[in-house]
Amino acid sequence: MKKQLTLWILIILIFSSCATSKNQSARVEKGMASYYANKFNGRKTASGEKYHHNQMTAAHRTLPFGTIVQIKNLNNGKTVKVRINDRGPFVRGRIIDLSKKAARQLDMIREGVVPVEIRY
Template sequence: MYYCFSFYHDKYHGRQTANGEIYRKGKLTAAHKTLPFGTKVKVTNLQNGKKVKVRINDRGPFVGGRIIDLSKKAARRIDMLDAGVAPVEIKYR
């Protein structure tokens, strides 16, 4: 599946996520509108082929055309911090 994604802004660090955890920008987590909490997802940046595995622990994004929000650490792993958004492929079990 191909989707555009973004990452959490630093202002959310330390706030509670939808599943009750505290968001930590240094963890490999993500927000998705419908996937169950705890689902592990592999996200591939289609612009550079870099991949990261994250765990869903929040709901969102709530911006049209976006399907997943990554933690800052996850976004850094696939080299998309400067762009802010990127086309991705999402795979999950």
């Protein structure tokens, strides 16, 4: 009897944990994105690695280093995936700073600052 009860509890826990993980939705932020100026190329980021303008990286105020996020340019619908490796931006109203490569792929170089949606 005790083995059957233990088995049923184990089965319930397994199925309930599966249901929880499948129902988790992506978190979304909307705001303005900018990109790093050329002068920051080669400088150390908050994570300790060097910033390289030809990599797909970004700065976010709170997301853990290494988090992969999808960025969507709300002006044109283009998307990219970047890895968080720095802190910032520290300009009011902006939610992410992108590497120049990511900004180029989002076609935002000319504008400099664009509205985006971040999914993680």
